[in-house]
Amino acid sequence: MxxxxxxxxxxxxxxxxxxxxxxxxxxxxxxxxxxxxxxxxxxxxxxxxxxxxxxxxxxxxxxxxxxxxxxxxxxxxxxxxxxxxxxxxxxxxxxxxxxxxxxxxxxxxxxxxxxxxxxxxxxxxxxxxxxxxxxxxxxxxxxxxxxxxAHDLHLACEMQPLDMTCLLGMGLVGQHNGEFHFCPPGPLVPRKARVVHDRGATSSDSPSPTSSFDEDTARSTTVRLRRLEQRLSRMEKNLMAYFHHVGFTPHTPPSP
Structure with a gap:
């Protein structure tokens, strides 16, 4: 420097x-x-x-x-x-x-x-x-x-936590009536089918393919947006710390 x-x-x-x-x-x-x-x-x-x-x-x-x-x-x-x-x-x-x-x-x-x-x-x-x-x-x-x-100024430095959300998405863990369980060994169940099963739905009250897809997509999109918001917030914090360290004061627009 x-x-x-x-x-x-x-x-x-x-x-x-x-x-x-x-x-x-x-x-x-x-x-x-x-x-x-x-x-x-x-x-x-x-x-x-x-x-x-x-x-x-x-x-x-x-x-x-x-x-x-x-x-x-x-x-x-x-x-x-x-x-x-x-x-x-x-x-x-x-x-x-x-x-x-x-x-x-x-x-x-x-x-x-x-x-x-x-x-x-x-x-x-x-x-x-x-x-x-x-x-x-x-x-x-x-x-x-x-x-x-301030080590993760780039998204490549971000590490995804191995939490329940990740395990559910991978199909290694299931959720039934609010309780988690390990999925038995065998062929992986498609994600849409896992969503229906994990909610305790039966063949008689299973949602239509369209409603299941829409609800699953909305949930996945919400999770991704939340993670993106957290990353952007962390990047903004680290960049401000870096600018302060080098003695540069960036112009920040007023909050809406």
């Missing part, structure tokens, strides 16, 4: 939810790795993990395919997708991803916010897609850029 933010590494970690203000003062956090360790030797480590002394590690071409431990390969694919933002060539083992795996295997803590800040710099410089997936939403909420209460 045109806003610029400047954070320390600690503030960035807190905004992403990696640490709390209290844990940011702990010994583990203050001594977490912000750079490659001198003990990290990728060439010999790659040969050890692949159990192949003829392979030589190259951060641009070496892949996790040859790593024997399946768990390490699975974790690396997650890192490649979420940390590096690679959808293609996810098997390529970059030096940073390799270092993270090494730290995990040796229980060494890394300052993830510091590493991600470097990644974000690369995203901005090279115009790469945003990384981190859902953590982007979490970061936007922490920076008060969006509100989770």
């Amino acid at each position: 045109g806003q610029r933010f400047a954070f320390s590494v600690t503030d960035f970690n807190i905004a992403l939810g990696f640490v709390t203000a209290e844990s940011a003062r702990s010994h583990d956090y203050l001594n977490s790795c912000c750079d490659f360790s001198a003990d990290f030797e990728p060439v010999s480590l790659y040969r050890s993990w692949t159990q192949n002394s003829s392979l030589r590690y190259n951060p641009s071409t070496s892949k996790d395919t040859y790593i024997v431990d399946a768990a390490l390969k699975c974790v690396h694919r997650f890192l490649a997708y979420s940390f590096s933002g690679r959808k293609d060539s996810a098997s390529v083992l970059s030096k940073a991803e390799f270092f993270f795996l090494w730290c995990m295997s040796r229980s060494i803590k890394v300052n993830l916010g510091c590493w991600l800040a470097t990644q974000f710099g690369s995203v901005a410089a090279n115009k790469r897609p945003l990384i981190l997936g859902s953590l982007i939403t979490h970061l936007a909420v922490q920076l008060h850029l969006i509100s989770l209460e």
Whole structure:
């Protein structure tokens, strides 16, 4: 939204939810790795993990395919997708991803916010897609850029509740004399026939096909109009909240 933010590494970690203000003062956090360790030797480590002394590690071409431990390969694919933002060539083992795996295997803590800040710099410089997936939403909420209460500004975000109205319409539940019951397994009864049966009608007092159709259509139309009215009201409320957030006051016509 045109806003610029400047954070320390600690503030960035807190905004992403990696640490709390209290844990940011702990010994583990203050001594977490912000750079490659001198003990990290990728060439010999790659040969050890692949159990192949003829392979030589190259951060641009070496892949996790040859790593024997399946768990390490699975974790690396997650890192490649979420940390590096690679959808293609996810098997390529970059030096940073390799270092993270090494730290995990040796229980060494890394300052993830510091590493991600470097990644974000690369995203901005090279115009790469945003990384981190859902953590982007979490970061936007922490920076008060969006509100989770205004998440369904589009009808596609609307979820239909699985209530009795839905179950009745699907023919899974019936209603007789004001009481609900589960419909027995078998072929589904046509909706018009379900309406007649659920009202307790017999063959002698069954309404004519025309009256049954008209009444069923009116009921269905009423339910749909009510749902549409609720959706429009919710959309109007969310749009007004969004306009208020960005400092825009729309012109609203007077109520009839």
